[in-house]
Amino acid sequence: MAMVFDEKNFKSEVLDSVVPVMVDFWATWCMPCRMLGPVIEEIAEESKGAYKVGKVNVDENPGLASSYGVMNIPTVLVFKNGKVVEKSVGVVPKGQLLNLLK
Amino acid sequence: MEKLIIAGAGPAGISAALYAVRSGITPLIIHKGIGALEKAAKIENYYGLPDPVSGQELYENGLKQIKALGVPVVEDEMLSVEYDGDYTIHTITSTYQTKSLILATGTKRNTLALKEARRYEGSGISYCAICDGFFYRQKDVAVIGNGEYALHEAKVLEPMAAKVTILTNGMEPTFEKEALGTIQVETRKIISAGGEPTLKWLELENHEKFPLDGLFVALGTAGSTDIARKLGLMIENNHIMIETDTSTALPGLFAAGDCTGGLLQVSKAVYEGALAGTKAVKYLKKLPEAV
Numbered sequence: 020m021a022m023v024f025d026e027k028n029f030k031s032e033v034l035d036s037v038v039p040v041m042v043d044f045w046a047t048w049c050m051p052c053r054m055l056g057p058v059i060e061e062i063a064e065e066s067k068g069a070y071k072v073g074k075v076n077v078d079e080n081p082g083l084a085s086s087y088g089v090m091n092i093p094t095v096l097v098f099k100n101g102k103v104v105e106k107s108v109g110v111v112p113k114g115q116l117l118n119l120l121k
Numbered sequence: 122m123e124k125l126i127i128a129g130a131g132p133a134g135i136s137a138a139l140y141a142v143r144s145g146i147t148p149l150i151i152h153k154g155i156g157a158l159e160k161a162a163k164i165e166n167y168y169g170l171p172d173p174v175s176g177q178e179l180y181e182n183g184l185k186q187i188k189a190l191g192v193p194v195v196e197d198e199m200l201s202v203e204y205d206g207d208y209t210i211h212t213i214t215s216t217y218q219t220k221s222l223i224l225a226t227g228t229k230r231n232t233l234a235l236k237e238a239r240r241y242e243g244s245g246i247s248y249c250a251i252c253d254g255f256f257y258r259q260k261d262v263a264v265i266g267n268g269e270y271a272l273h274e275a276k277v278l279e280p281m282a283a284k285v286t287i288l289t290n291g292m293e294p295t296f297e298k299e300a301l302g303t304i305q306v307e308t309r310k311i312i313s314a315g316g317e318p319t320l321k322w323l324e325l326e327n328h329e330k331f332p333l334d335g336l337f338v339a340l341g342t343a344g345s346t347d348i349a350r351k352l353g354l355m356i357e358n359n360h361i362m363i364e365t366d367t368s369t370a371l372p373g374l375f376a377a378g379d380c381t382g383g384l385l386q387v388s389k390a391v392y393e394g395a396l397a398g399t400k401a402v403k404y405l406k407k408l409p410e411a412v
Contacts, residue, residue, distance in 0.1 A: 049252045050204065054353025054370060077255065088318065090256045090335065091243050108243035110353050 021063040022073035026080050032073065034101040039070040039120055044087075044094045046078050051110045052093040058113050059095075070120050095119065122218045123149050125401050126210060128199055128345065129225035131156050132387045133378025135183035136394030137223045137401070138192050144402040149219075150187065150194045151212060153342060155180045156227040157379060158387075167387045179387070199226070200273040201251075202348045204371055213269050220408065221373035221401045224345035224361065225394060228379040231340045232359065233265065237314040245320025246336050249351050250277040257335045259283045263323070265290055265311070266339035270347075272296035274339040275304045286333075288323070307331065345380035358382060367397040373404050 024032055024042060033040045043059045045052035056074075063072035077084040077092060087096060087103060097105035097119045105119040125141055127134045130152035141148045158164075161176030174182075188194060197212040202222065210217045238246060247253040250264070254277055262282045264275045267289040278285045279302060287294070287301075291310035298306075310326040314336070323331040339347075346359055354369050355362040360382030367375045377393035379385050 046252075046255065050351060051249070051252060051353035084256070088244060090245060090319065091247050091249075091253045092255075094243065106243065109350075110355050112355060 021059050022071060024073040024075045024080075024083075026082055029075075029080075029083055032071065033098050036071055036098070038068070039104075040098045041070060041072045041116070041120060042096045042098065043072075043074045044077050044084055044089045044092055044096070045074055046076060046092055048078075049092045055093045055095075055110050058116065061113060062116060122207065122220065124219065124405055125149070125221045125223070126151060126208070126217060126219040127223045127225060127398075128152070128210075128348075129156070129223075129227060129378065130184055130187075130194065131158060131180065131225065131227055131378060132183065132390035133225035133227075133394035133397070134223070135187050136391045137225060137375075137377055137398035138187050138394075139190070140395045140398030141402050142187075142190050142192055144399060146402045146405055147192055148223075148398075148401075149217070150192060151197055151199060151210070151217070152194065153198045153226070154196065157385070164387060198269055198342055199348065200270060200343055202352060204352055204374070208374070211273075221405055222375070223367075223394075223397045223401055224348060224374070224376040224380060225378045225390075225397070226342075226345045226380060228360065228382075228385070229341055229344040229346065233338050233340065235311060235314055241314060241316075241320040241336070244318060245316065245334070246338065248338050248347070250274040250337050250339075251351065253335070253337075254278045254281045257282050260334035261332065262286075262335040262337060263288045263307075263331070263333050264337045264339050266341065267292040268295045268339075268342055269297070270341065270343045271339040272300060272304070273343070274337050276300075276302075278337065279304060282335075286331075288331075288336075291326070345376060349376065349380075366400050367393050368400060368404075373401070375401055 095107045125148040127148045127150045158176030158180045163173035165173045201211045203209045208222045258281045261284045263286045264271045265288045275285045286305040289308045313324040349361040361376045375397040377397040378390035
């Protein structure tokens with residue numbers, strides 16, 4: 020299952036992670052986010068420890084969204100060694116998201 | 122609650138309605154007048170027309186044909202669609218609820234003609250006020266467009282943003298000006314966009330800078346692609362991605378005709394419409410409260 024990232028655990032789970040981390044910025048009232056949700060879950064299920072996948076609720080963590088320049092949802096960011104290396108905006112096919120982790 | 126609403130009355134929408142009514146479900150058609158057919162002086166590449174007819178004539182014949190079968194047709198403009206198990210369609214004059222929806226309103230010819238558009242997608246340009254308005258609380262935003270759709274998006278933003286301006290980009294506003302409230306209107310043409318790292322200004326035709334934090338795109342009318350994007354369907358090259366049977370990722374939602382891309386031809390629209398009408402009826406008949 021996709022992890023839940025928030026302002027408290029973001030540093031330890033995302034920035035300090037030794038494996039790449041896919042972060043899905045979303046909100047409950049955003050219909051496209053709800054459509055992308057199951058795809059994010061699938062990617063999480065298939066990770067087998069090679070990477071982490073988690074979600075940031077922008078309603079509850081507006082600071083995280085603004086720190087990383089998230090201005091549209093859904094936005095998916097991939098972090099490597101504490102830095103954003105990939106960004107994808109909107110509902111995109113699963114393959115396209117998996118490519119961000121390569 | 123309607124069983125089936127078909128948005129669009131071109132070849133795809135009318136074919137969908139024909140197949141639905143023949144299968145026992147009378148749909149409601151909502152449309153906003155003639156679409157791409159208006160520009161077709163002669164339809165010459167369609168089966169069985171030795172004497173070509175005009176697009177206008179074909180469109181009128183389609184409407185006549187479907188009305189003769191008792192299918193209700195409403196002329197209105199779709200503004201937004203919500204999904205919560207059923208579909209709620211907001212138009213300029215009314216609200217409809219339906220179990221199943223076929224999007225067949227064609228493809229929009231007007232896209233955002235700003236060379237910096239792609240660069241600012243995700244960093245200041247948005248296609249969904251209801252999704253992204255949240256990020257612009259107490260900020261200055263603009264909506265580009267000149268119709269009721271632009272006004273609708275501006276109204277979504279009005280309670281959140283510090284200032285909302287509708288930019289008509291040189292076009293005449295066609296929305297109800299009485300409904301503007303605190304929303305402002307700027308009619309000058311937009312030449313370019315800039316700002317680092319996010320969108321911060323637009324350059325107007327007299328080289329005056331228009332400062333803003335976010336630009337929402339709502340050109341023309343809310344087309345099938347706009348509606349689909351906000352429902353979270355996948356869009357590629359401004360077309361709705363559908364399965365081969367015209368179904369989408371949302372249950373009961375189908376799309377047909379030009380809005381799904383491929384050949385922008387009457388033949389393809391008719392085929393997809395027929396399929397969508399048939400599949401929608403099949404979907405409805407499988408529902409627990411089978412119709």
